Amino acid sequence: MNLIEDILSCSSVSVVGLEKNTGKTESLNWILGQLNERRICIGVTSIGIDGESVDQIYMTHKPEIELFTGTLFTTSESHYLTRRLGSEVVAMPEIHTSLGRLVVGRVAESGKVILSGPPDTTATREVIELMRDLGARTVLVDGALGRRSTASPAVTDGMVLATGAAVSANLSTLVRKTLYVCKQISLPQWRGVNFDENIRGARFLNSSTGDIMNPEIDSAVALKMIDREWFEKCDTLYVAGAVTDGIMERFTQFSKGRGFKLVIPDFTRLFVDQQVMDRFESSGGEIYVLQRPRLLAVTVNPTSPSGYTLDSDRVIEQLSAKLDCEVLNVKSKC
Numbered sequence: 091m092n093l094i095e096d097i098l099s100c101s102s103v104s105v106v107g108l109e110k111n112t113g114k115t116e117s118l119n120w121i122l123g124q125l126n127e128r129r130i131c132i133g134v135t136s137i138g139i140d141g142e143s144v145d146q147i148y149m150t151h152k153p154e155i156e157l158f159t160g161t162l163f164t165t166s167e168s169h170y171l172t173r174r175l176g177s178e179v180v181a182m183p184e185i186h187t188s189l190g191r192l193v194v195g196r197v198a199e200s201g202k203v204i205l206s207g208p209p210d211t212t213a214t215r216e217v218i219e220l221m222r223d224l225g226a227r228t229v230l231v232d233g234a235l236g237r238r239s240t241a242s243p244a245v246t247d248g249m250v251l252a253t254g255a256a257v258s259a260n261l262s263t264l265v266r267k268t269l270y271v272c273k274q275i276s277l278p279q280w281r282g283v284n285f286d287e288n289i290r291g292a293r294f295l296n297s298s299t300g301d302i303m304n305p306e307i308d309s310a311v312a313l314k315m316i317d318r319e320w321f322e323k324c325d326t327l328y329v330a331g332a333v334t335d336g337i338m339e340r341f342t343q344f345s346k347g348r349g350f351k352l353v354i355p356d357f358t359r360l361f362v363d364q365q366v367m368d369r370f371e372s373s374g375g376e377i378y379v380l381q382r383p384r385l386l387a388v389t390v391n392p393t394s395p396s397g398y399t400l401d402s403d404r405v406i407e408q409l410s411a412k413l414d415c416e417v418l419n420v421k422s423k424c
Contacts, residue, residue, distance in 0.1 A: 093250075093416050094124045096386045100248035102218045102229045103386065108271055111256040113391025113420070115153045118232055120420035121250070125228075126158040133221030135164035135207035136232035137214060154202045155232070161197045162221045166190045166206040175201025183220055185213045194220060205232055211245050218246070242358045243381040249275065253409075254391030255400045264400065265408045268388065270364045272413055274357040275385050280378035285328045287355060287380060295326035297351075314340050326351040332359050335366045342366075345375035356381045387416040 097103050105121065107114035118134075125132050134157065157163055157175060165173075167190030176199030185192045187209045194217075208214040218229045231246055251271065258264040283295055283302065292313060294303045305320055307313065313329070314336055321327075321344035329337075333354060341352060352370075354360060356379050370377075388409055392402035402419045409417045 093387045093418070094121070094128070096384070096416075097121065097125070097230075097248065097250075098130065098228055100228055100246070100384065100386075101222060102231060102246040103248040103250060104231045104233045104246040104383075105250045106233045106252065108251060108253040108268060109257050111391075111395045112252045112254040113389055114232070114252040115155060116391065117250060117252045117389040117420050118230065119153060119156055121230065122156065122158065122161070126161075129160075130227050131160055131162065131225045133162040133164070133218070133224075133226030133229035134205065134232070135214070135217055135221075135229070136205035137207055137209075138233070155205060156200065156202050157197045158200045159197050162194060162224055162226050163197065163203060163205065164192055164194045164207050164217050164221065165203060167193055169204040169206045170195060173201065173203040175199055175203055180224055181220060183216060185209070185216065192217065194224065196224075207231075211242065214245050243356050243383040247384060248386045249383040250387050250389060251275070251385065252389045252391065255394035255398060256391070259394065259398055259400070261400055261404060261408070264405065266364075268409060269412055272385060272388065272415075274360055275383060277357055277360075277377055277379045277382060279382050280353045280380055282326070282353075285353060285380065289328065289330050291330060293328045294320055294324035295328065296324045297326055313337055318344065321350070325349065326353060328353040329359070330355060332361055334361050335363055338362045338366050338370050341375060342370045342373050345370060345373040349374045349376065351376045351378060353378045353380065355379065356383075385413075385415050387418065388413060390417065390419045391421065392419065 105114055105118045166187050169189065170193040175197055177195040177197050179193055180196050181194035183192055185208060189206050208217050214231065221229050253268040257267055283300060285293060291307045292305060294305060305316055341350060344350060352375065390402050390405050392400045392405065406417045406419060
């Protein structure tokens with residue numbers, strides 16, 4: 091099964107940049123073009139603002155988002171009015187942003203548009219469902235790893251990750267950083283005792299007895315201060331909030347030789363440096379997620395905004411050797 095078939099097997103897919111200028115928009119445009127050739131109705135939206143012609147930080151040219159006839163798209167009223175394509179309004183959900191109410195349009199004449207979509211994950215799920223009801227086989231969500239909620243499996247089923255020279259001018263560093271993010275995305279799914287996804291704070295589990303205990307804390311940060319005995323009488327901890335370096339270091343103290351297990355809702359809750367995670371795993375610790383997205387592909391942009399270029403074939407070769415998903419340079423396919 092190739093990438094486009096993988097995308098069509100998902101109800102929604104996020105296209106996420108590892109960092110700015112890693113080729114996310116070019117990847118999205120390539121996917122849109124491939125889907126258009128198949129004459130399949132799809133939907134597209136964004137969390138944030140995407141499709142501007144000039145990078146507001148580097149003041150360099152950016153590829154604009156091009157949509158084809160029949161495509162459904164969701165953007166704010168402000169950016170709907172600036173579109174450079176022919177379209178009809180097919181829905182206006184009761185979702186408001188700082189740029190106005192959201193508008194769902196259907197492209198009548200191909201052209202370019204700036205996407206500024208739903209303000210949060212709940213609204214994104216609503217928009218995805220709405221465009222699916224209007225006939226979209228798959229909905230693409232333009233996102234960024236900095237806006238991690240876009241990539242959450244609670245929002246989209248699949249994910250395409252864009253990486254490239256903007257991450258690092260050093261090939262080995264680029265590969266290492268990309269593989270670490272892919273490792274987080276692909277953390278194993280928890281198959282043990284069910285944890286209520288509405289839990290706030292944390293819960294401890296003794297796997298041998300099946301007992302789930304509530305330390306009565308309302309945030310993951312408070313775990314740094316919790317008594318050692320909680321860790322000594324349990325072997326598994328579910329954390330609903332963000333896990334940071336400091337919290338993970340504390341888990342590592344109690345994991346040595348015990349195989350301590352950490353369970354989180356999904357990889358977007360993990361804000362941990364690679365060395366910190368390596369120490370936790372070296373101590374015998376294991377990390378699981380309740381939900382995991384399908385990592386469908388990694389795209390590579392070998393050129394940085396400052397002008398230097400890496401050998402994309404070498405990047406692709408080294409990533410492909412470690413990943414189970416497709417790795418490709420979409421620019422070379424255009």
